[in-house]
Amino acid sequence: MPLAKRSPQRLNGPPFGHPDYPGPDVRTGEAVWTFILILISVGSIVTVSSLSVLTAHDPLGPRFFPLVISLILMGAALVILLKPILAMALGHPTPLPRKPESSPPLAGVDWQLVKPKPFPERPLVRVAFMGAVCSAYVVLMDVVGYIPATVLGMAGVLLILDSQRTRRLIIAPAASAISIYLLFTNVLHVRLP
């Protein structure tokens, strides 16, 4: 399918925030992470209760601050979690949480009708994949050394961020790895693996 006529500013797909931009159920994700914060605060309260009691010269002791902070965290997270539920029960549904936008939507900008297939397709899977690539990069750095690990690490990142251009998967990583190594070790005198 031929590409649409290009305007000076071109996008590879619908920008973030566009109605066609694929995104997960934001409310479910918010609830999950808020629950995780509640678990963190509960764990913190349980852990801190094992600390020693007050001493005469220190009226608060080492337990007070973490305990108060954990209770504040738990309270705020409970409000966030329960507010939409309470609102729906009272017949006043709250709007969906705002999606974080790292760049504003551009008005009147033409974008390609053919959407490139991202790899992987789902955003959260791409995030998990990116985490795996970064972790593998760290492990490989210790095993095979800086330059080979960097070539593979950058190739992995480029595969996720720009799966259309296979030339970049080799040229850019190799050039960058060697340049960075020479710059940091010879010019800036920072040791690398």
Add this chain to the structure above:
Amino acid sequence: MSELFQNLSEGIAAASGAQALLYLSLGTLLGILIGAAPGIGPTIGMAVMLPVAVRLSPENAVFLLVSITVGAAFGNSLTSILVGVPGSPAALLTVVEGHPLHLRGEGGRALQIALVSSVLGQLAGVILFIAFVVPLANIAVRLLLPEQFGIVMFGIVTAAGLVTRSPWKGIAAIALGLLLAIPGQDAITGQSRFTFGWGYLQSGLPEIPVIMGLLAFKEIFAAAAKGPSAFEIRERPEFKFQPWLPGRDWRAITIPVIVGTTAGLIIGIVPGAGAMVGSFVAYQAIKMLLRRHTDWGRGSIAGLAAVDSAQNSGTTGELIPTLALGIPGAPAMVILMAALATQGIYAGPQLARDRPELLYNVFGGLLIGVLLLAVLGYASISPAIYLSTVSPAVTMALTMVLIVVGSFALRWQLLDVWMSIGFGLLAYFLERYGYPIAPMALAFILGRLLEQSLRRGLIMTHGWGGFLSRPLTLALLVVALMAFVGGIQMNRRMARRAAQDSALRP
């Protein structure tokens, strides 16, 4: 006053040395290129230069890191004007007013206005920085522990109020950041807290890898979530280079630069507010002042000048609470404080008392930095434009590598890199669902100071009655609460106005 001038001239002499000039120039140039490159902001730029900065003298470390933020503000303007894509949220209004100028063939003029406004804003910011930071530090050093608690609480809470529209998420983010500051040995009793028997946590979570994860690695995961649908600019923008500004443009931008510089500096001083809020306030102020102008949103040079001067004076304003009070003025300042801390120098009131020569050298460096911004900004327009057309995917991949290098090279521990990745993932998911990360990072850095000032302050005042009855402490806590509530309301109002202004763009 004569002592100030004498100290200042010694500072300028120190900053004129070959090494100082090298790091000032390198930082400014790097900052311009980082600001112009898609996907990288000054925070990431400072983070990746951190392993270099910690090996320099304290003055050279400050010169390198601060000049990156100064250069990046101008670099942002380049891509905002010529490409129409803001390098950071602070440059959004530069797109609104600068890009239409480029579209009607006046890109060179817009660039000159941006450069002149940036330099003048920076100069004014530096002069006021020099005037305020030592007196403020001298006042702060006399404050006792309860007042110190009030100031730190004010800094953290205000920062949260200014960057979020949900008060509960702001509170949760602050609480989580304070909780992250707790692991390690308690400073007063020596007890281990939240270490779970792990030696790595005995001295607490490592500050720099955690900050790099929260502020820099998070962007890598955010880019992954966007995937190939991120913007890709294919053509290098054409523009006619204009070597100087005509007299009528100088007259037209005088008042906007004054307004922008003042707004940027005042807002920049407030911890957490930063250049973005300053540029929005400056824009609204100049629109109110010049109501008869009709070209707002369609290439107003007054708007462009106000916004760009506010951005640059704001970045200098952020230094004031950072160096004078030890409260980071913006997330990027956290990295500066961390760099000084690795050398045993702690930003705050004691800096003026114990290391005044460092402060005066910084003053001298900033003044020279203004000149370097003018020269290097002029010279780097073309290379910066070339860099702005590089694919964001390539710059992001490079950023990932540099952040990993940065996290590893500090202590040569792979565990630090794992920390960065882990906190980057945490920050990405929390920010995705509306939790503000910058206040969390601030709370993490200041958490120990907050707790110690509270506990030692209570020991000093023999209880809560004495602690809270101190007028300045109580006033700071009340103002902090008002700033939190007011900041959230202002944030909501500005988001509505920003949406309206974006809709005005051609």
